[in-house]
Amino acid sequence: MQAFRKTAAALGITVLCSLGLAAAGHAEERIAYKSAKAGTSYYQMGVELANAIKTGSGGGTILTVEESQGSVQNVMEAAVRSGNYVFTSPPGLVESAVAGTGPFKNRPKEPFATIRALFPIPSLTMHFVIRGDQQVDQFSDMAGKTILLGKGSFGATEGEKYIKLFGLEGKVKIASAELGNAADALKNGQIDGFVTAGSFPAPNLVEAAASMPVSLVSLTDEQIAQTGRLKQIIPAGTYAGVDKDVATTFLPVEAFTTSAMSDQTAYLLTKTFWEQKAVLSDQAPWWKAVTPEMLMMTKVKLHPGAVRYYQEAGVQIPEGMR
Helix, strand or coil: CHHHCCCHHHHCCCCCCCCCCCCCCCCCEEEEEECCCCCCHHHHHHHHHHHHHHHHCCCCEEEEEECCCCHHHHHHHHCCCCCCEEEEECHHHHHHHHHCCHHHCCCCCHHHHHEEEEEEEEEEEEEEEEECCCCCCCHHHHCCCEEECCCCCHHHHHHHHHHHHCCCCCCCEEECCCHHHHHHHHHCCCCCEEEEEECCCCHHHHHHHHHCCEEECCCCHHHHHHHCCEEEEECCCCCCCCCCCEEEEEEEEEEEEECCCCHHHHHHHHHHHHHHHHHHHHHCHHHHHCCHHHHHHCCCCECHHHHHHHHHCCCCCCHHHC
């Protein structure tokens, strides 16, 4: 990890119109950006990123945010999309596509071998939210409670996994409702808690905490090790009324493209992202946690254009990622 360090100045914020294609007399360049369902935090991030890229490029490059049903769809489309296609996904899912495992088991591996990484974006952080009038100090205290997991999302799948892993299967009542209704259901007493995965501060939890007392369940180091995920601390004060640090897990997420994107476009896009990151962080706190070190969480190669930028910025990249 030390080899991957960089000075703060190396990725400092100096808006240089990195993608200033319009100013240079070139035609406007458009990039498709496949993210998540409209209304989710990741769709909102896509909109924020699109605005930052447009600003940083002097209007020369436009990210068109496309709604998606999730990361699996994003990766699947990488096999058939051409040109300037950028998508978000956990690195592990991309690695599965390249290896032909998991949801990609029966699909040709060759098209996925062209996927290349660009830069990290805010991670998926697990939140186990409990109504404030419930005495839940540890995961086992959720026994007998009604918990909303939602359907089809990473958070729902991961939440179900943890319930089984920590011996609560059959002891927790799983509410049958959409996660979008979680804040209202919690406020109305229809559920005792809900599970959500998203970068913090998560909008649905901010909404819930603004209208009623809530708490977050913290996991022990042993439990975190059992999940096979990475440890994440949600700092005290992130949510109203939650005045202690909360230990939980997270899944890294990155922006990817394919080798069909030109080296110059990948270079300018990556450069502009890092130059605009401070602006993004001022606008939305979830961007603050994004660092170049997060690139180490994937074994997928970086796009050559991105490699060029990181080398110029003084970020030392392992040979296997070049």
